Amino acid sequence: MESMHSPAPDYSPVNRHEPKWSPQEKKIARRVFDQALQQELDEVVQKVKEMARDLKEPSEVWKIEAYLTGRRKSIDADYDYRYSQLPLLFGQLVSRGRIRVEDLQGLDEEKLGFVRFMTKNR
């Protein structure tokens, strides 16, 4: 996870290069973002329902709290809807198999190239 936040071509602050997002691209980004986030939340809900159902010892209930706290922090950190951050997020989501590069069809070549660059060795 940490390594995904390291500087990468064209998106590090040093380059001071901010790609533009067309209205059409923004629409695509919003849809992919929302769907992926919804999927994460659905998985958390599913997992919590299972954990609650399968509790063996009452004291294990705190494991549910720990799980939720961990997931909330990680989701909060990952799902950062700033246009400058979206290519990084999309690269991560492709790396994790949560979305495919094809879901991003319609973004310009610069953004898609960045996502491919992030994911090509995975």
Next chain:
Amino acid sequence: MESMHSPAPDYSPVNRHEPKWSPQEKKIARRVFDQALQQELDEVVQKVKEMARDLKEPSEVWKIEAYLTGRRKSIDADYDYRYSQLPLLFGQLVSRGRIRVEDLQGLDEEKLGFVRFMTKNR
């Protein structure tokens, strides 16, 4: 809750009076303490199962986390098994109807008197 922690006869540090606990009293205290704590945990488990089952929106899952964090902190604060603190805890538990004074039968008159003192206006 806060008011329960205010100084009370015989138990404030100023009095420097620490009642003795006989082995028999310690056994009673342990049993009452464990049963009350178990009951609290059972209620938390029950509530979490209901919350998980009744989730309407995925994002409501974080309410379960908030509920658990609140309960854990409050249970941690309340269930303090130091002999100096037990009469306070038992007084609280009687006040809340979680235990009855009769459950403490076998503690000496000083301790029972303190519990009754804490609970008489409730």
